[in-house]
Amino acid sequence: xxxxxxxxxxxxxxxxxxxxxxxxxxxxxxxxxxxxxxxxxxxxxxxxxxxxxxxxxxxxxxxxxxxxxxxxxxxxxxxxxxxxxxxxxxxxxxxxxxxxxxxxxxxxxxxxxxxxxxxxxxxxxxxxxxxxxxxxxxxxxxxxxxxxxxxxxxxxxxxxxxxxxxxxxxxxxxxxxxxxxxxxxxxxxxxxxxxxxxxxxxxxxxxxxxxxxxxxx
Amino acid sequence: xxxxxxxxxxxxxxxxxxxxxxxxxxxxxxxxxxxxxxxxxxxxxxxxxxxxxxxxxxxxxxxxxxxxxxxxxxxxxxxxxxxxxxxxxxxxxxxxxxxxxxxxxxxxxxxxxxxxxxxxxxxxxxxxxxxxxxxxxxxxxxxxxxxxxxxxxxxxxxxxxxxxxxxxxxxxxxxxxxxxxxxxxxxxxx
Numbered sequence: 463x464x465x466x467x468x469x470x471x472x473x474x475x476x477x478x479x480x481x482x483x484x485x486x487x488x489x490x491x492x493x494x495x496x497x498x499x500x501x502x503x504x505x506x507x508x509x510x511x512x513x514x515x516x517x518x519x520x521x522x523x524x525x526x527x528x529x530x531x532x533x534x535x536x537x538x539x540x541x542x543x544x545x546x547x548x549x550x551x552x553x554x555x556x557x558x559x560x561x562x563x564x565x566x567x568x569x570x571x572x573x574x575x576x577x578x579x580x581x582x583x584x585x586x587x588x589x590x591x592x593x594x595x596x597x598x599x600x601x602x603x604x605x606x607x608x609x610x611x612x613x614x615x616x617x618x619x620x621x622x623x624x625x626x627x628x629x630x631x632x633x634x635x636x637x638x639x640x641x642x643x644x645x646x647x648x649x650x651x652x653x654x655x656x657x658x659x660x661x662x663x664x665x666x667x668x669x670x671x672x673x674x675x676x677x678x679x
Numbered sequence: 680x681x682x683x684x685x686x687x688x689x690x691x692x693x694x695x696x697x698x699x700x701x702x703x704x705x706x707x708x709x710x711x712x713x714x715x716x717x718x719x720x721x722x723x724x725x726x727x728x729x730x731x732x733x734x735x736x737x738x739x740x741x742x743x744x745x746x747x748x749x750x751x752x753x754x755x756x757x758x759x760x761x762x763x764x765x766x767x768x769x770x771x772x773x774x775x776x777x778x779x780x781x782x783x784x785x786x787x788x789x790x791x792x793x794x795x796x797x798x799x800x801x802x803x804x805x806x807x808x809x810x811x812x813x814x815x816x817x818x819x820x821x822x823x824x825x826x827x828x829x830x831x832x833x834x835x836x837x838x839x840x841x842x843x844x845x846x847x848x849x850x851x852x853x854x855x856x857x858x859x860x861x862x863x864x865x866x867x868x869x
Binding site: 479552 | 697698699701704705708709712713734737738739741742743744745746747748749751752755756757758759760762763767771829831832833834835836837840
């Protein structure tokens with residue numbers, strides 16, 4: 463069997479644009495770029511706006527320790543998002559949802575234990591909207607850099623990469639608000655902080671989906 | 680070891696291609712076109728459309744060439760892009776599977792475990808009766824020789840899931856061969 467010849471049209475399209483390209487950096491390095499932005503937001507928020515008023519009543523492992531672990535969970539989700547953006551390195555659906563669910567369960571568990579140590583200040587349920595806004599605003603820089611890194615690659619399931627990127631950014635921002643929000647009431651945590659994670663995940667998935675549709679137009 | 684040598688050759692070609700070598704692209708095209716077209720055929724069941732999609736896949740491969748990182752295997756990366764091209768085609772055109780013509784498709788060697796089931800024509804005809812997920816794993820693992828880990832990476836499922844799908848599809852395929860008249864198949868093969 464003779465070797466197939468490249469059709470002229472295809473060969474022209476390829477040779478017209480055949481500059482050398484720099485291969486994408488490994489996933490771990492791209493994850494570090496996203497985390498660097500996240501760490502900058504963390505430092506600015508914590509050292510610029512201060513810590514929760516009841517920080518003294520919470521043990522260090524529960525305050526800073528759990529926040530650090532949540533940051534690692536965010537790193538995992540961001541890493542999965544960036545891995546998903548490379549063809550042939552898709553994240554199994556089960557693993558993606560397991561990582562997302564585990565992060566949310568962890569967030570709720572930390573919220574519950576914190577509440578046991580210090581119920582914190584009282585806040586009317588509706589006032590929690592400012593917490594959700596703050597969570598979202600803090601997540602935005604990390605989400606934007608992650609999304610940019612995703613679209614610079616070639617995501618074959620852009621919605622999935624966006625969902626994981628949005629979730630990772632939201633969990634990283636929750637690591638900050640855990641140290642800042644003085645309300646530990648479970649209704650507050652569930653509605654406004656977990657709500658922010660779900661909102662950012664959905665935003666990421668929608669942004670990915672829209673970008674995927676636009677690219678294939 | 681043949682597989683390893685082939686893979687190394689593809690990695691070398693891909694690396695040269697990323698450095699701007701047009702000959703390397705031609706080399707990749709010559710090695711990958713036939714299996715790619717076979718794989719794309721499982722989505723559209725039309726030789727001409729599969730050929731068109733293969734060209735589109737190579738264009739997308741060109742656009743995404745910076746996302747390949749050496750020394751990772753080239754084939755899962757290529758099949759994932761091609762799969763994306765096929766799914767986009769099906770989604771945008773809402774194409775129906777038009778015909779079962781496979782005779783004009785480029786030949787790819789049929790591994791012994793598939794050859795035992797029936798001749799290439801029978802296998803490809805009956806494969807078309809399987810669900811899409813089953814067809815894909817059979818094509819990628821049993822016919823194109825990718826590992827279950829690589830198949831999982833392409834489809835976005837765990838390797839175990841890919842293995843289960845392949846096992847079920849192979850079982851169904853064997854049942855279909857029996858139902859269609861194993862004696863005919865045997866006669867064709869002798």
